[in-house]
Amino acid sequence: MVLETLTAIWSHILSVLDQFPEENVAIIVYVTGTLIALWCWYRLMTRLPNPIGGVLWIIVFAILVTPTVSEGPNSELAPAIFGLLFGVLTKEQSLIWANASLILFVIGVGLLIGFCWSKYTINKTASTV
Structure with a gap:
């Protein structure tokens, strides 16, 4: 019963994914996963003091979202962290520095x-008080 439901x-999820072109499925999954990860990270960072939580959120945002163009015959848009990791693994200095x-x-x-x-919000609250 449970196995049949699962x-x-x-099969319903796969039929929904069949509606999208094959090239776009990876981008849709990446963008959805990035949004979920950033939302979770934001919820964690709100519990830290203001400058630390904001800076850490910006760093994770930059790591997940910064785009670059992959190399090769089927080059596509990719996160820069993958290019950076590939450059570290292959010891290719130009790829490391670019990403x-x-x-x-x-x-x-x-x-x-x-x-x-932060300066805008400080000035806005100071002018209303």
């Missing part, structure tokens, strides 16, 4: 936006 659920710089750029932009946002 089989029916699994690390992309991730660090996103972290820098995120920290700048976070700083401006």
Whole structure:
């Protein structure tokens, strides 16, 4: 009974995935998984003090979301962390620096936006009091 129910659920999930083109399934799964991971990480970081939780959230966001273009004949859009890990495994310095710089750029932009946002909220609460 339980096995039949699980089989029916699994076949329903697979039939839903059959509606999407095969190339887009990986991107849909990646974006969905990233959103779930970032939401869970956000829920954890709200329990930490303000600057630490925000900075750690930005770092995880940059690691998961920073895009790059993979190399090879079937190059596609991929997360930069995969290019960084591939560069470390193959000891290819140019690949390591290219992907690390992309991730660090996103972290820098995120920290700048976070700083401006914190100054805005401080000034907004000070002007209303």
